[in-house]
Amino acid sequence: MKTVIVGGVAGGMSAATRLRRLDETAEIVVLERGPYASYANCGLPYHVGGVIRDRAALLLQTPGSLAARFRLDVRVGHEVTGIDPENRIVTVLELATGDERRETYDELVLAVGASARTAADGDGIPTRTLRTVEDVDAIGALIDAAAEPASALVIGGGFIGLEAVENLVRRGIRTTLVQRGAHVLSPLDPEMAAPIEAELRRRGVDVRTSATVERIEHGEAVLADGGRVRADFIVDAAGVVPNVHLARLAGARLGPTGGIAVDTRGRTSVPHISAVGDGVEKVDALSGEESLVTMAGLANRHGRSVADVIAGRDEHNAPALGTAIVEVFDLVAAKTGWSERQLLAAQRPHRVIHTHPASHATYYPGARDMSMKLLVDPATDAILGAQIVGGDGVDKRIDVLAVAMAGGITASALARLELAYAPQFGSAKDPVNQLGYVAENLRTGTTRAIQWHELDAAMDAGAVLLDVRSPAEHAAGAIPGSVNISVDELRDRLAEIPDGPVVVHCAVGQRGHTAARILSQRGFDVVNLDGGYRTWTAGEASRDRMPQPARAAA
Structure with missing residues (x-):
């Protein structure tokens, strides 16, 4: 059995290593267009900011180390330019030499991810995205070359954009953030995102919301509202679009979101071709409909699942909740499930609960306030979504709520969860329990x-x-x-x-x-x-x- 995997990061490498663990005899070839395989793309912004000082720490594996441990044939600098699904052959271009060759396969896995959705023509101002090691190297060079005081424009106030802003500010760079939406972190509701925006401004970030870059001229970004931003360089984090070119070449069906359509086992509409990662549609856990969720955890998990399927196991992907977390200076923001905005747009009935507990017992030093929002189905008491903004402890609470959603635990039943308690970690009535108390009071009519x-x-x-x-x-x-x-x-x-x-x-x-x-x-x-x-x-x-x-x- 020969499996060819196109894409050597997150989903692709998870598929390759899992398949090797399941089948020692399989021939596994990984074709990666870029110069690196298996690197920590989620850590890239923190190398820009100097939090992760050692660049080599981001390069988790090399073709040599992967060959030694997993007997994988990993070829970086190799681009797939054609797919013949009938004869099960891919055409591969070696970028360094220009040589082209044909590679046969029994099973093909497309793990080519997504590409940055550029929002600005950088003519006149150097512009980079923040998705690859090469991007980080280029941004580092731009920072080193910028005159003092250096200035930067970040386009996009999502997770990557906010990480970019934080780490540029850490480097002493005057930073402007331009966000198309009405507030930063659009997966959150506006009252939950408000503290994040306030923290950005407190740190000296010039935040422009409901704004877009119309053009670049004379070293300035001209906004649609007529405003102008002068910057030494631009970090474009306006979002991503799924890479579907190879799927189209193979004749695979695309879904309504524009991503590659797959079944619950990761298989495309073309026999013997699977797909995983950011370019692939997922099933939304609440609606059951197709959605694009670009999270590293899902890419890795689905890569593992596809390997199980190829190895003959009865494996299926679970629907996606879109659980995510980001740190912005002294604040942490996290979410799972749907926002109130999504529920309103879908005209779905819901009950809203806000609480503001401390991260741990207030008599123990270092307690931090949290703001928590729970969205509940008023008919079934099912949890529809949750958002938390605070400091320490946000991560474990959002994980508990995500597990509760996945396990079908109702909002009221949160009151009865037995969670670990010591005063430095939580309180006897944990913030998750407190959400359950409020939910139960509302459900039973004890309070309105x-x-x-x-x-x-x-x-x-x-x-x-x-x-x-x-x-x-x-x-x-x-x-x-x-x-x-x-x-x-x-x-x-x-x-x-x-x-x-x-x-x-x-x-x-x-x-x-x-x-x-x-x-x-x-x-x-x-x-x-x-x-x-x-x-x-x-x-x-x-x-x-x-x-x-x-x-x-x-």
């Missing part, structure tokens, strides 16, 4: 809540906004129109509350829940402001970016 963006309408309709924080907290900052009665005094001051509906709020929602229980048991029509003053503040900062529900078809 409204969202920050629903507050104005409630007050316009006559609701009284009752701030149950301390007088000192109220004086330091309050929602306009609110009346302050501390929760500790509430039972003795019920007569001061006007008749009619009441909205209670505190800092993060916890005291508000207590106040709502006091009032509801005394006959008041009361709801709690979800996430309290902190969520309202973040929401107000992003109000003009709030997605609107899609209109139903006529």
Whole structure:
């Protein structure tokens, strides 16, 4: 059995090494167009910033080391230029010599990933993407050649763009970020992305949202709104498009997203040709429809799965949740599943929960605040998505929630998860448990809540906004129109509350829940402001970016 794998990073190398572990007799040839195989592309921005100082640390394997350990025939600098699926032959061009040869295969795996979607014509300003070792080398040279003080423009406020911004700032470079969308990190909802934007600006980054680069002229990037940005160089992180050229050459079907269509076993529509990685469609875990999810974890996992299938095992890929995480200076942002924006666009009913717990017990030094958002199906209590922004502890909480989604654990059942606890790692009521408590209270009707963006309408309709924080907290900052009665005094001051509906709020929602229980048991029509003053503040900062529900078809 001879397997030819096109692409020697993430998915391709995972397929090659797994297949060798399963079949010692297989002939495995890996053809990689670039000069490196099996390098750590997710670490590239951190070499730019000097966090990873040793460039060699990014080069995980070489053709020689892969041959020694796995008996793989890895050929870098070899580009596949043609595929004959009927006779199972690929045409290969050796870039260094210009020689062309034909390579037969029994099974062919396309692992050619995706290419950068360029957003700027760099004529007049050197422009690089940030996807390969060569990109990192070129950006390093541009930094070294730039005059002091150096300046850079980063196009794209997604995961790679933000990593690029952080690491350029670490190098002392004045950085401007241009983001097409209304806010950075578009997979997050606007009130969750607001702290990330604030952190960028606090670090001196010039953030331009709802902006695009129209052209480059005279050493300046001209934006569509007429603004101009002068920069010594540009890092283009505007996104990626799937590499489908070889799939087309083979006659393989493309899916509705433009990526390569595969079944749950990674097989294309052409016999004996499989595909994995960023260029391949995945099945969305919530909708069951095709989607493009460009994550290294999925590429590696699907490469392994394809090897199992080639080796004759009954292996199938699980649907994708799109779980992701990024660090931006002192903040960490993570998500899994769908955002509220996606749910609104799909007109899918959902319940929203905001909490603001500490990363671990507050009496133990070093606790950091987190902002958590959980999206829940109100009919089934299923978890539809989650977002977390904070510091330490964000990673393990998003992983717990992703596992809960994959395992079908409901939102209310989060309250009953038994999670590891010591004061330096968490709290006796872990933040994940706390989400479950809120979800269960809402599901059972123990409490009712409204969202920050629903507050104005409630007050316009006559609701009284009752701030149950301390007088000192109220004086330091309050929602306009609110009346302050501390929760500790509430039972003795019920007569001061006007008749009619009441909205209670505190800092993060916890005291508000207590106040709502006091009032509801005394006959008041009361709801709690979800996430309290902190969520309202973040929401107000992003109000003009709030997605609107899609209109139903006529």
